[in-house]
Amino acid sequence: FGGIVKEPPMHIVHIAVEMAPIAKVGGLGDVVTSLSRAVQDLKHNVDIILPKYDCLKLSHVKDLQYRRSYSWGGTEIKVWHGKVEGLPVYFLEPQNGFFWKGCIYGCRNDAERFGFFCHAALEYLQQDGFHPDIIHCHDWSSAPVALLFKDHYMHYGLSKARVVFTIHNLEFGAHFIEKAMAYSDKATTVSHTYSKEVAGNPAVAPHLHKFHGILNGIDPDIWDPFNDKIIPVSYTSENVIEGKRAAKEALQRRLGLKVFDHPLVGIITRLTHQKGIHLIKHAIWQALERNGQVVLLGSAPDPRIQNDFVNLANQLHSSHGDRARLCLTYDEPLSHLIYAGADFILVPSIFEPCGLTQLVAMRYGSIPVVRKTGGLYDTVFDVDHDKERAQAQGLEPNGFSFEGADSGGVDYALNRAISAWYDGRDWFNSLCKRVMEQDWSWNRPALDYLELYHAARK
Ligand code: ADP
Numbered sequence: 049f050g051g052i053v054k055e056p057p058m059h060i061v062h063i064a065v066e067m068a069p070i071a072k073v074g075g076l077g078d079v080v081t082s083l084s085r086a087v088q089d090l091k092h093n094v095d096i097i098l099p100k101y102d103c104l105k106l107s108h109v110k111d112l113q114y115r116r117s118y119s120w121g122g123t124e125i126k127v128w129h130g131k132v133e134g135l136p137v138y139f140l141e142p143q144n145g146f147f148w149k150g151c152i153y154g155c156r157n158d159a160e161r162f163g164f165f166c167h168a169a170l171e172y173l174q175q176d177g178f179h180p181d182i183i184h185c186h187d188w189s190s191a192p193v194a195l196l197f198k199d200h201y202m203h204y205g206l207s208k209a210r211v212v213f214t215i216h217n218l219e220f221g222a223h224f225i226e227k228a229m230a231y232s233d234k235a236t237t238v239s240h241t242y243s244k245e246v247a248g249n250p251a252v253a254p255h256l257h258k259f260h261g262i263l264n265g266i267d268p269d270i271w272d273p274f275n276d277k278i279i280p281v282s283y284t285s286e287n288v289i290e291g292k293r294a295a296k297e298a299l300q301r302r303l304g305l306k307v308f309d310h311p312l313v314g315i316i317t318r319l320t321h322q323k324g325i326h327l328i329k330h331a332i333w334q335a336l337e338r339n340g341q342v343v344l345l346g347s348a349p350d351p352r353i354q355n356d357f358v359n360l361a362n363q364l365h366s367s368h369g370d371r372a373r374l375c376l377t378y379d380e381p382l383s384h385l386i387y388a389g390a391d392f393i394l395v396p397s398i399f400e401p402c403g404l405t406q407l408v409a410m411r412y413g414s415i416p417v418v419r420k421t422g423g424l425y426d427t428v429f430d431v432d433h434d435k436e437r438a439q440a441q442g443l444e445p446n447g448f449s450f451e452g453a454d455s456g457g458v459d460y461a462l463n464r465a466i467s468a469w470y471d472g473r474d475w476f477n478s479l480c481k482r483v484m485e486q487d488w489s490w491n492r493p494a495l496d497y498l499e500l501y502h503a504a505r506k
Pocket residue numbers: 073074075076078316317318345346347377378379380383402403404405406408
């Protein structure tokens with residue numbers, strides 16, 4: 049890999065509809081920011097093009113300036129420029145109001161809105177004389193970039209660019225994804241195991257020759273228990289026990305839970321079928337049964353599911369008010385306190401392309417308890433069953449996992465995890481220290497992306 053870093057810098061432009069922390073719904077937003085930062089740190093030039101939503105968290109945008117406007121698609125499009133987490137971002141604000149909806153997704157014409165954005169983004173690159181080496185687009189929402197580029201813009205000024213397309217989740221917009229798979233120069237998805245799981249999908253199957261699984265990383269500066277304003281005591285693996293004890297107490301106080309040292313299970317998730325809702329519910333009761341505490345932070349895009357959890361919250365808060373708290377909202381700062389204060393982070397997904405929560409959990413010394421699927425399989429190695437598989441990656445086991453999708457499976461992993469906490473605190477503490485010392489940053493995957501970008505240009 050050393051050679052790659054010394055080659056002349058490349059110019060990479062991401063065209064994306066999410067970006068943490070200003071416009072984040074899920075992992076896609078985290079990846080756009082953290083991959084870009086990692087590639088920029090390796091001395092390449094990275095720009096991001098994003099819709100200028102009215103709901104952007106502008107407090108995280110530095111030096112926001114109006115740049116110019118252009119006409120396209122029957123409307124005027126204003127272009128703004130600012131810095132987010134040290135990355136240059138171009139914001140496109142069409143005056144037809146497509147992004148003045150108070151939300152990122154959830155409009156009836158999302159496909160039209162994002163299709164428009166993709167087109168407008170390429171138009172902007174061409175009109176402003178950009179000559180990127182790589183245009184990187186993501187999921188169904190910026191998939192149209194690949195086709196539009198090959199059909200049109202490649203022949204007009206943007207000729208030297210190559211298109212890389214990343215599937216973060218194949219569940220949505222398979223039709224758009226199919227096109228982008230066909231028209232991109234290289235395609236990736238976010239873990240090796242997920243790439244195998246989706247290899248038979250008709251959107252993917254014809255394109256395996258250019259399709260690669262590259263694991264997501266997390267940004268170690270954005271997720272850093274030594275430098276996190278939300279948590280009470282800064283910690284590294286050296287003082288993880290002290291740091292986590294203080295965070296647990298702060299979490300308990302903040303949520304009105306009983307302050308005591310019992311095993312605390314945290315769950316931080318979108319509440320959708322993908323995330324294993326029935327397993328989440330079962331695990332809450334099981335953790336309480338084992339005298340633990342449970343904190344769930346999650347919100348459901350589907351109002352029926354949200355309602356269902358509101359009812360569960362009412363029931364739990366009256367029967368186990370001192371030990372269970374369901375926070376049915378999106379709350380980034382609270383997520384930090386949960387990652388730090390929990391002993392375990394549970395991720396029982398039915399499928400999971402990569403999963404970031406288990407990686408953030410480990411960064412904060414929390415032990416992942418996961419279902420063996422997709423990226424969860426690639427990053428969590430069961431202390432009882434995966435020693436050899438971990439060692440093949442140069443790692444020690446780091447968590448608890450289960451197969452199957454029934455309550456027996458999740459019980460099997462959760463019971464072993466909680467028993468380990470009760471029966472061997474020294475061993476458990478050393479496990480917390482160990483997971484913190486594992487490297488789930490972009491150090492390695494960013495080099496894999498650079499190699500892929502280079503291969504796309506050959
Ligand atoms: P997905 O992209 O499928 O939602 P990932 O595990 O890849 O799942 O990414 C989820 C990201 O969103 C993580 O950074 C997690 O901390 C965050 N997250 C999920 N739900 C919430 C919530 N309710 N409040 C705050 N952060 C959340």
